Amino acid sequence: xxxxxxxxxxxxxxxxxxxxxxxxxxxxxxxxxxxxxxxxxxxxxxxxxxxxxxxxxxxxxxxxxxxxxxxxxxxxxxxxxxxxxxxxxxxxxxxxxxxxxxxxxxxxxxxxxxxxxxxxxxxxxxxxxxxxxxxxxxxxxxxxxxxxxxxxxxxxxxxxxxxxxxxxxxxxxxxxxxxxxxxxxxxxxxxxxxxxxxxxxxxxxxxxxxxxxxxxxxxxxxxxxxxxxxxxxxxxxxxxxxxxxxxxxxxxxxxxxxxxxxxxxxxxxxxxxxxxxxxxxxxxxxxxxxxxxxxxxxxxxxxxxxxxxxxxxxxxxxxxxxxxxxxxxxxxxxxxxxxxxxxxxxxxxxxxxxxxxxxxxxxxxxxxxxxxxxxxxxxxxxxxxxxxxxxxxxxxxxxxxxxxxxxxxxxxxxxxxxxxxxxxxxxxxxxxxxxxxxxxxxxxxxxxxxxxxxxxxxxxxxxxxxxxxxxxxxxxxxxxxxx
Numbered sequence: 092x093x094x095x096x097x098x099x100x101x102x103x104x105x106x107x108x109x110x111x112x113x114x115x116x117x118x119x120x121x122x123x124x125x126x127x128x129x130x131x132x133x134x135x136x137x138x139x140x141x142x143x144x145x146x147x148x149x150x151x152x153x154x155x156x157x158x159x160x161x162x163x164x165x166x167x168x169x170x171x172x173x174x175x176x177x178x179x180x181x182x183x184x185x186x187x188x189x190x191x192x193x194x195x196x197x198x199x200x201x202x203x204x205x206x207x208x209x210x211x212x213x214x215x216x217x218x219x220x221x222x223x224x225x226x227x228x229x230x231x232x233x234x235x236x237x238x239x240x241x242x243x244x245x246x247x248x249x250x251x252x253x254x255x256x257x258x259x260x261x262x263x264x265x266x267x268x269x270x271x272x273x274x275x276x277x278x279x280x281x282x283x284x285x286x287x288x289x290x291x292x293x294x295x296x297x298x299x300x301x302x303x304x305x306x307x308x309x310x311x312x313x314x315x316x317x318x319x320x321x322x323x324x325x326x327x328x329x330x331x332x333x334x335x336x337x338x339x340x341x342x343x344x345x346x347x348x349x350x351x352x353x354x355x356x357x358x359x360x361x362x363x364x365x366x367x368x369x370x371x372x373x374x375x376x377x378x379x380x381x382x383x384x385x386x387x388x389x390x391x392x393x394x395x396x397x398x399x400x401x402x403x404x405x406x407x408x409x410x411x412x413x414x415x416x417x418x419x420x421x422x423x424x425x426x427x428x429x430x431x432x433x434x435x436x437x438x439x440x441x442x443x444x445x446x447x448x449x450x451x452x453x454x455x456x457x458x459x460x461x462x463x464x465x466x467x468x469x470x471x472x473x474x475x476x477x478x479x480x481x482x483x484x485x486x487x488x489x490x491x492x493x494x495x496x497x498x499x500x501x502x503x504x505x506x507x508x509x510x511x512x513x514x515x516x517x518x519x520x521x522x523x524x525x526x527x528x529x530x531x532x533x534x535x536x537x538x539x540x541x542x543x544x545x546x547x548x549x550x551x552x553x554x555x556x557x558x559x560x561x562x563x564x565x566x567x568x569x570x571x572x573x574x
Contacts, residue, residue, distance in 0.1 A: 097126040099276075101300045102283040103135060104142035105293030110135065114301070116277060118182050119451045120409055120418045125182050128276050131301035136268075136309040139297040143239045143266035144315045146294030151236065153264050153292065155209055162206035162262060164289035166199040169282075176250060176281055178410075183275045184249055185373045187414045198251045198282070201534045204551045205258030212263060212555055219565060230565035236264035237339065237560050238317035241310045243303075243331070245323050246420050247375045249275035253282055255534070256320045257296065259554035261286075265317075266295045270310055274420055276300045303327075311335050318558060322377075325471075325543050332546075341547035341557050343539055345377045345471045346499030348529035349492035351514060352393055353485060354386040356504035360526070362396045365477070368502070368530030370404060370455045373419050374475035378500045378530050381472055383479045384488035390481035394443065394459065397479060401444045401455045418451035419474060425453045428474035431467040438462040445475070469495050485510050493519045499540035502528040521548070 100107040110129030118125050169176055173195050180191035214233035219225045242256035253269055260267035271279035276298075283298040299306055311319055311334045318339035321331055328344045350368070352361045368380035385393045409417035419425045429448045435458060436442060445456030456476045461468050467476055482488045485505075492501055500522040503514045515523045521540040524531045532538060539548040547557055 096124055097277070099126050099128045099280055099300075101129045101131060101135075101280065102287065102296065102298045103131075103139045104146075104297055105287075108135075110301075114273065116183055116274070119185065119420050119422070126277055128280075128300050131299045131306050133306060133309045135301075136299050136306040137313075139268050139299050140239060140310070140313050140315050142294045143268060143297065146292060147236075147238055147266050150292055150295070151264070153295075155212075158209045158262055158264065159206045161286065161289045161291050162202050162209065162258060165282075165285040165291075166202040166206070168285040168288050169195060169199045169202070172285075176278070179277050179281055180250055181409050181417075183277045184246055185375055185409070185417055185420050187409050187411075187417050189412055189414075190372060194248060194251050197534060198254045201251060201254040201551065202258045204535050205262040205555075208259070208552045208555055209262040211552070212559060214561065217563065217565075220571070226571040227568045228565055229568060230563065232561045232563045234263075234556075234559040235562055237558060238265060239315055240265050240267040240558055241313075241316045241319045242267055242269045243307065243310070243319065243321045243323065244269060244271050244279065246272040246275040247372055247377070249278035250282060251534075252322055253279045255549055255551070255554065257282065257286070259551050260320075260558055261291065261295065262551070263555045263558040265558055268297045268299060268310060268316070270299055270301075270303065270306060273300070273302060307331075308334060314338075320549075320554070328545070339557060341539075341549065341554070342545040343377065343499075343549060344543060344545040345473065345497065346529075346540060346544050347381050347469070347471050347495045347497040348378055348500055348502070349382045349384060349488075349518075350380050350502040350528050351485065351488040351492065351504065352383060352385040352389070353503070353505040353507070353510060354388045355506045356389075356526075357506075358389060358393055358396060361504040362393065362400055364502070364528040364530075366397060366400045366404075368528030369477040370401070370416050370475045371530065373416050373453070375420060375473050376530060378532060380477055380502070380528050380530055382468065382492070383477060384482045384491055385479060386485075386488075387481045387483060390479075394457075394479050398444045398457055401457055404455050406452060406454060416455060416475065419453055420451070422451045424474065425451050428453050428472060428476060431465070431472060432456060432458070432476060435461050435465040435467045438465050440465065440467075443479070463491075463494070471497060485513060489514060489517045493517075496543040497540065498542040499544040500524060500529040500531075502531075520544075
């Protein structure tokens with residue numbers, strides 16, 4: 092059955108507009124066109140920025156209770172249209188319908204957490220009399236919104252990662268301009284509809300669709316934009332950092348996540364969690380499991396069990412509830428992963444499972460005996476490929492875990508607290524999941540990495556702190572405070 096092609100508009104400063112040019116959004120599973128979307132011009136982006144600046148000047152004291160209501164009403168809208176959002180995520184991206192439903196549920200939660208944190212964005216009193224001669228001074232500090240937030244989002248979580256930027260920005264009282272990934276803009280546009288229905292002030296939210304080459308630079312370089320929140324690749328992140336100038340930057344730039352399995356671990360739990368962590372969303376997940384280091388005494392047993400579980404995964408139609416894994420986002424990405432796997436095999440790697448490509452589909456792939464110089468070992472594969480390697484013990488596993496230029500999250504499976512705390516202390520990452528894979532996150536926790544994995548932290552409250560600044564107020568009194 093042929094999919095009806097949707098004709099979309101983008102949201103600029105409260106108005107839905109078509110734009111002079113369009114681009115096509117395709118279903119990567121079959122290359123069917125599913126929507127025509129406006130391709131914005133630099134002037135469209137400049138308009139969004141100018142109008143956001145104007146409305147912010149008039150609504151810089153947007154009442155907290157109004158922010159809370161808008162965020163909760165948007166969450167209500169998402170829940171009421173849950174299946175529409177789910178089908179959109181699955182059609183335009185790589186997620187199965189089951190995975191997409193999970194993302195929609197999380198998105199509503201992200202917005203509700205943002206609403207809760209809006210009432211908790213507080214300051215504190217300051218004891219100025221701690222300084223000799225300041226007994227007659229009293230005051231406090233409070234947090235205020237910094238201004239326009241530029242949000243640049245990726246394809247792999249096209250709804251919830253947008254919500255992770257829009258929710259905290261609005262909760263802190265800032266206007267936000269979203270530039271979604273051109274491969275998956277439909278989910279962001281649906282989120283904009285939810286906020287329009289919820290009554291977000293005109294100009295406080297824009298979703299500007301189109302080429303990053305055309306509209307990315309005006310957003311990143313504008314002095315009116317006070318912060319860039321970017322999720323994507325390291326190369327693009329470095330370019331944005333050079334362009335941005337004197338403004339706040341928050342970046343989540345991906346990873347090459349390790350998992351350590353020690354001989355005292357529950358192997359069945361380690362296998363189940365790590366298979367899911369390696370192959371969910373076709374491996375296109377910034378905290379997905381890429382390298383697994385297994386203590387030698389249990390390596391063979393773990394590898395056998397992992398391969399067996401991997402071969403049980405059902406690969407196929409994204410819209411089927413029986414499917415475990417769908418296609419990658421585009422055939423060219425699957426071809427890149429295929430090249431990386433072939434390079435590793437040329438260098439001596441053994442394909443234990445998978446390794447074959449069919450269009451945009453790439454089989455869940457398990458590699459052993461991989462050279463540490465291979466691309467698939469040292470870079471972020473962002474595809475359904477995992478490496479399993481034996482190690483002598485914990486220290487060697489930690490050493491190998493740290494030898495790449497990424498550090499987002501890691502996992503370790505062990506029943507020994509001393510081993511767990513050694514890993515916690517010595518793994519150079521932003522988060523350590525004990526008795527779980529690296530692929531675990533809740534939307535409230537601080538989320539971010541070190542080294543090439545980024546700058547700053549997401550997670551609603553932590554993003555709000557980045558998106559607001561403290562202002563100190565001090566009163567000089569005629570007599571000592573409290574006298």
